[in-house]
Amino acid sequence: MKPNGIFTTPALIARGAARYGARMAIESEALSLSYAQLDAARIEAARALMACGIEPGDRVAIWAPNVAEWIVAALAIQSAGAALVPVNTRMKGLEAGAILADSGARILFCCGEFLGEQYPSMLAPHRPASLERVIVFDGDVEHGCESWQTFLQRAGQTPLDAVHAREAQVSPDSLMDVMFTSGTTGRPKGVMTTHGQNLRGVHDWAQIATLREGDRYLIVNPFFHAFGYKAGWLAALASGATVLPHAVFDPQAVLERVVRERISVLPGPPTLYYALLDAPNLAGRDLASLRVAVTGAAAIAPSLIERMRAELGFETVLTGYGLTETCGFATLCRHGDDAQTVAQTSGRAMPGVEMRIAGVDGAALAPNETGEVWVRGYNVMRGYLDDPAATSNAIDPQGWLHTGDIGSLDEGGNLRVTDRIKDMFIVGGFNCYPAEIERLFAAHEAVAQIAVIGVPDARLGEVGHAWVVLRAGAQADGEALAQWARRNMANYKVPRRIEIVPALPTSAAGKVLKYRLREAFAEGAGA
Structure with a gap:
């Protein structure tokens, strides 16, 4: 990295293989890899991606919990010159489908099942036409998907020299990832960052945090988040540490x-x-x-x-x-x-x-x-x-x-x-954006208007509180709306209380006055 001129992830992992060799890079029950084996694994997966037609600048997504294959796939994506698009594992099919469509991801790596949810099944009704392949790390292969093992068999279609030439084209200014974060407009936005800037940050963070060769780093923070990804496994691999993924x-x-x-x-x-x-x-x-x-x-x-x-x-x-x-x-x-x-x-x-x-x-x-x-x-x-x-x-x-x-x-x-300044509130460490939650609720046939704010909670820090105006003639109560929300959005986004009201307080221009809702909550008028 900065002191060694290493400003791309393929170069970082190649250096790790040369420097640490047989030292363990990843340890997990299902898959453990030394630094040399990790280097070989990411090259094999990059060859398979190239055999699937992935070109520099393409986007490839991962939707899975913390597993060793997540890291291998991410490094392969970046070694092939493509940009990684991490997808939040708490998302439902509707939300994940929107991220895949907006990013233009051509391939998705995902888990088969996690926390009782079947990921390919969840995605199937919302799969965008731009998504060419879904590759499943584990479990049953269905809904037009293929297994991780079948995918890796494609590696033989790409000469080794070709993948080395491709990774040599990756520069510090190449797009490394597109990480989606919601804004106050309510539609998630894709944040573009490059190899060079990320690896400089990773190096400095690891140095200040005193990471060192031989450390054993248990990563509980999700890989789809910068804390588990950049300050997580990437910082560990840059330091000669061993990554121990922890899914739940x-x-x-x-x-x-x-x-x-x-x-x-x-x-x-x-x-x-x-x-x-x-x-x-x-x-x-x-x-x-x-x-x-x-x-x-x-x-x-x-x-x-x-x-x-x-x-x-x-x-x-x-x-x-x-x-x-x-x-x-x-x-x-x-x-x-x-x-x-x-x-x-x-x-x-x-x-x-x-x-x-x-x-x-x-x-x-x-x-x-x-x-x-x-x-x-x-x-x-x-x-x-x-x-x-x-x-x-x-x-x-x-x-x-x-x-x-x-x-x-x-x-x-x-x-x-x-x-x-933004309306964002944090539920148990997860950022929640009222405008995004409100936009998702707009798909419900009974909802005419909704306003969401964050309110204090002893256990989670903050939780969502929603006020809903129903459409004329529609019938629904707070519990029914909450059940719908649990099926269509990540659990942490689901408001903990939903009140049905005849109208929301608005300005003369029709803008919802959320400060009035906060005042009402504080006064106990909806507590």
Whole structure:
């Protein structure tokens, strides 16, 4: 990477094979690979992709939980010069189909079944015409899909020299991925980032987080998210660490893996550490291997940081801030920061990244003054896929990304995010965008109008609360609408309470006045 001139993922993995060889890159029950085997596996899968006609610049999607094949497929996609499109495993067929259509993905890798859902079956009614193939990692092959094993057999159709020539064409400026994130318009937008900017961020993040050769990194954060992907397996592989994928978070199972598999690196949201601290028989566990924790995405008490160090044994506990639009990286605490700094700020700007707290005129505000958080640097996205208007709205002519978050910088440059301009709220670590939820509900035949806000929740931090106006003559209650939502959208997006009301408060221009709904909730008028 930066010190070694490695600015593409195929070059990174080739270097890993040469440097670490027989050291384990990925360990899992179903598939374990050394660094040399991982290099061979991604080349084989890249050859198969080329045999399927994948060209540089094409998009290929992955919709699956944390498994070793996810990593192999992702690296193969990037080695073939295509861009990876990760799809959220919580999404239902309607949502995933929209992402696949908007991205123009030609091929989808997916799991057969996860958490009781049959992914090919869910997608079948919503599969876009642009999607040529669906390749299933595991389980029964149906709905016009093919198995991972059948796919790999195509590798022989592509000469080895051809794939090496293709990966040599991948440059630091080549598109590495298109990660979809919802905006206030309610339609998910594809964030485009390149190999060079991502690998620079990965290198610096791993260095600050003190990742090192021989670390054993249990990745609970989902691979479809930058936390599990870029600050996850990619950072691990850049450091000579071993990746241990973990598909579903269960505190007891995580504890058992930490002890049994000598885990040293365990990032995750605050809820992960609270769950571990509350697990029975914690005191009797040998957690001496634990070394590094990185958290964020929610308010944290300094006491949690202190307990993580004292009771879980972490030497390094960090918090950070980043967006999909910044490759997932922007600020990070540093080893040695006190519990107050780690808990109440998101740390300082990473090397090569500028932070500004902007006033209404865009001028930089003084320390501890509150304004909009702006970010500028190598890490800022190349833009939103097929959406130049949204891109120009997000990034100004001076290169500053306007995040929509409200915060302040202290005298030491530590960022404190205090609020959000956008309506987004966070449910158990997952970002929820009211406009997107409202747009999905618009497909329901009984819904005339809907407004969604985030409200406090003791367990999840925030949850959705919806007010619905029914169409004339339609019949539905809150529970029936919630059941429909659970069938058509990710569970964390489903409002925890849905109220049927005769009308929504609106302005003279017809815009829903959500502040009135927040006031009503706060006063208990819908609690």
